[in-house]
Amino acid sequence: MNKVQIDEILNKVNGIKITHKRKTRIRVDVDADSLPTLLELIKGRASYIHLSAITCVDWIADNQFELVYHVWSYEEKCLISAHTRIDRGSEKNPAKYISVYDLFKPADFFERDIFEMYGVTFIGSPRMEKFILTEWNGVPPMLKDFDAEAYVQETFKWTDYNPDWLQELTDQGGGIAVKPEDIRTAGNTHNMSTHRERDKAKAAAVKANDKMQGWKQ
């Protein structure tokens, strides 16, 4: 099947945008309403039978979820990535979409994963339940507005950890060199000069170590 033939099949779907990225990759953008039609069409008419993955991307600025269905054809040796956008919903009214389990059985795994990590409910998916995070009752953790670090700071008192051996090191002038909170407040500015100084010191240490190679051998 050449480029023209596959385009002809894809163009049967309304409002589709096709991008041939390279020989084995086609990107298509469709409306959320037409996506199941598209998948059914390429599965039935163009032998795209292998669902490689379903990915969810949280575009919080647009208040949308992007769902990407990667489908591979063993015969055409080509991968179609079908992109669609759905409404992000809210805490009270979570996002919903249609399951493609009737077309691709592995959708069971991916849809359950997205349900768990992003809170998107797939209507018609056989197992909309917890799988990996069975003991988690908070918001879906992969959402961009869930701050994992803030959660850790609030929940775990890890900064209180100060065993004897660490205390001893600190007394001798060692211990934690840069406190994590200092790194965060400093932002992304990396002081290159200290890196270089550290490298120099390391090189000197290696040199000194080389002199002691005699007894090692």
Next chain:
Amino acid sequence: MRPENYQAVKLGDSNEYEIFIGPNHPGIEGNYAFRLMLDGDIVVSGKADAGYLHRGFEKLMEGRLWIQNLAIVPRICVPDPAPMEVAYSMAVEEIMGIEAPIRAQWIRTMQLELSRVAAHLFTFGGHAATTGMYTPMFWGVADRDLVLDLFEDFTGGRVYSIYNIPGGVRRELPPEFLQKLSNLLDYLESRQNDYDNLLFTNQVFVERAKGCGALTQSQALELSVTGPNLRACGLAYDVRRDDPYLVYDELEFDIPRQKHGDAYSRILVRRDELFQSIRILRQIIERLPSIKGKIRTPIPNPLSWNVRKGEAYARVESSKGELAYYVVSDGGDKPYRVHVRGPSSMHAVQTLEFLAKGARLEDVAQIMFSLDACPPEVDR
């Protein structure tokens, strides 16, 4: 689920009972649980229970620099970490529109194949152990250790090498390395007869493995099974050949396959692949010295590196099957989204639940290991 939260189910007047096996289980290379409903010793149904190795890698990666993530990705699969680094680097390269120099691509291919050899040695040992044969396990792990020695030699790390970087590889090969590799391949080839006598033609093992956990080709395709497990059902599909990456289109290799799709076919495919990998490595030893040039395309200062806006789906063939990274960049210094599509996420959940149905309890461990699943790929 934490064991302390597990509650026994009372089933009333029934012969059926539930067994919770795992999370430390002989049938899998990590922590993974499997809840079985049994009638006598026949499995009525099984339910996979993942989450013991969930470290939130995908979330972690969104909070770290592009370059820092290289230290995270190999940890997603312990027995076969190299394809993770390569797939991630390839995805970033595709977004950036850069390409690794040709010499780096050959070195990457070598690393991938060495990793495949190590992973298959590990699996064949582990699979034998699930049938009660422990000698192959010791042999497999001991021979894998020799491969790890080579990894230490050229990357500095035995298991997690963190050797790749978007744009190429980090270090040039040490002197005499190819000679050492060649010696190791000679040794592994000399072991072929021993492996065959000990395991692959050993009636004790063959009788146990034949017909165990059989999958037809159409069932495998329906369940998105890939890699050696699919080739054991008769379909010669390999990402290395069908969606070529790196320099695989310049290399000669066969794609081994079997007909029956059972545990025995699966281990035979892995055995043949081991020796195909050796064949590929021999070609690399021959060609690599004549390929001169740089090993890295320069990238901007990685500590303040903004990868341009875009997305890429990079696929490689790991020892378990089709491994893919979907990486999205919004133009920032950190990835906007990284999705890891591990082959085991297909094998260890739906396929395993499907195959366990109707199997005998003592075969469950063997079915699990014959699928060669890697639990962190499910949990991520």
